[in-house]
């Protein structure tokens with residue numbers, strides 16, 4: 001027989017957004033259930049050093065931080081389940097969702113915190129040198145390259161913002177782009193071109209990330225000119241891949257409004273989606289900031305929004321019964 005769980009608040013995703021929503025939801029007496037998904041803890045579980053999450057004087061480890069958040073959520077009354085949601089019905093409340101193994105979840109409110117994944121180039125050395133020179137987040141890791149040479153790969157807003165951000169730490173930043181024009185906004189392009197410490201390499205495709213002897217980490221990026229075919233090497237200490245992110249929203253396509261890049265659309269300054277009772281938070285709904293701390297903040301907002309939504313729905317139900 002398949003199990004059925006009923007809850008006031010179902011949370012999909014267990015990164016900083018989902019777990020912060022769980023902490024707030026549990027403390028509001030909503031006994032939330034968190035469906036942890038394929039990567040419990042989210043993107044931080046594949047990061048090492050975390051130095052920008054407030055509250056810790058020393059560098060902490062991403063997996064440790066997520067383990068603490070999960071334990072905190074459980075401590076205040078959230079329930080964690082190992083499952084993957086594979087079917088959803090948001091046509092009426094309570095919402096009905098189904099997990100991979102057939103477990104049914106009946107939920108008065110739904111908080112979506114399924115996150116996003118950085119896109120990678122898929123070239124030699126990229127995974128092997130991850131955390132040893134290759135990164136997908138300049139805001140997270142740029143600090144570790146103070147006074148060193150760095151390169152950013154990509155031509156969109158993220159790549160240009162990351163290149164500009166890296167000038168806070170490095171006097172030698174190279175932007176590598178596969179075409180001869182950027183797709184980033186004009187104002188960002190102007191700032192980039194005007195910066196004395198940034199140079200742009202046009203029409204260059206990354207062939208591989210080159211590691212040094214022993215455990216030396218990244219030492220160079222091998223490039224191929226897309227026009228002439230010439231192969232060259234750019235010496236660098238850090239390579240930041242900034243070619244976009246994929247939000248985990250496939251499950252919601254056709255059920256909730258998504259933008260042209262697949263991100264969940266939520267109200268400006270809030271977390272409500274186009275379906276009343278469904279809320280979105282963290283990287284799945286935020287393509288601009290994408291930080292653990294902003295995701296956690298948005299998770300808190302989603303729980304507060306869900307709580308208010310239920311209070312209003314309960315009040316309306318009582319008024320209807322009394323009338």
Ligand code: NDP
Pocket residue numbers: 121153154155156157158159161178179182183242243244245261287288
């Ligand atoms: P984008 O999809 O806009 O840009 C990705 C870039 O990476 C493109 O220049 C693309 O090249 C390049 N690229 C993609 N695949 C490869 C590959 N395999 N090899 C080499 N290069 C590759 O992603 P962003 O993350 O920059 O932005 C995503 C969305 O978020 C956009 O809508 C953006 O406007 C928004 N955003 C807004 C910000 C803000 O408002 N401050 C900040 C950051 C993002 P090509 O151009 O040739 O296709």
